[in-house]
Amino acid sequence: MSQEFSYEILEEVAVLSENAKGWTKELNLISWNNRPAKFDLRDWAPNHEKMGKGITLTNEEFAVLKETLNKM
Amino acid sequence: MSQEFSYEILEEVAVLSENAKGWTKELNLISWNNRPAKFDLRDWAPNHEKMGKGITLTNEEFAVLKETLNKM
Numbered sequence: 001m002s003q004e005f006s007y008e009i010l011e012e013v014a015v016l017s018e019n020a021k022g023w024t025k026e027l028n029l030i031s032w033n034n035r036p037a038k039f040d041l042r043d044w045a046p047n048h049e050k051m052g053k054g055i056t057l058t059n060e061e062f063a064v065l066k067e068t069l070n071k072m
Numbered sequence: 073m074s075q076e077f078s079y080e081i082l083e084e085v086a087v088l089s090e091n092a093k094g095w096t097k098e099l100n101l102i103s104w105n106n107r108p109a110k111f112d113l114r115d116w117a118p119n120h121e122k123m124g125k126g127i128t129l130t131n132e133e134f135a136v137l138k139e140t141l142n143k144m
Contacts, residue, residue: 014140016133025133027140041113041127041137055113055127061088061097065113066141068086068099 009048010037022046030056038062081120082109094118102128110134 011029018024023043030040039062042054057065083101090096095115102112111134114126129137 014136016136017130025127025129027137043127053125053127055097055115055125057097058089064086064088065099066144069138069141072138 005033007032008034013039016041023052032056077105079104080106085111088113095124104128 008031009028010031013027013029016025016027023045025041025043028040028042029037031037038059039057040054041057043052044050045052080103081100082103085099085101088097088099095117097113097115100112100114101109103109110131111129112126113129115124116122117124
């Protein structure tokens with residue numbers, strides 16, 4: 001089954017790294033299917049032409065992550 | 073082609089969330105194939121019996137993420 005989805009990168013928060021082929025690991029604020037934006041950690045091809053593996057964090061998950069990293 | 077791999081969770085740094093089925097989204101320090109530990113954000117079944125989707129961060133990527141979140 002094929003499913004349509006849309007996304008919009010609302011804010012490019014940080015680029016964590018770039019590999020030899022130009023793919024970047026990024027923290028972005030993304031709206032999926034026009035829903036409220038979520039933080040997203042993911043690999044991207046140059047110019048965001050393709051998306052790779054990654055994870056989306058809810059606001060609550062992001063808050064716990066932020067608090068954890070602030071203490072480290 | 074099937075490939076063997078091993079992993080060891082060296083430190084459970086934080087549990088970001090838990091869903092209705094008991095799966096948790098966690099930040100852990102994991103050694104893959106006996107290599108040096110890396111930070112890993114991933115979904116896990118109860119008692120780490122199964123691993124779900126997630127991403128592994130190099131030390132450099134983790135440092136950039138930490139610096140970014142500290143400023144937010």
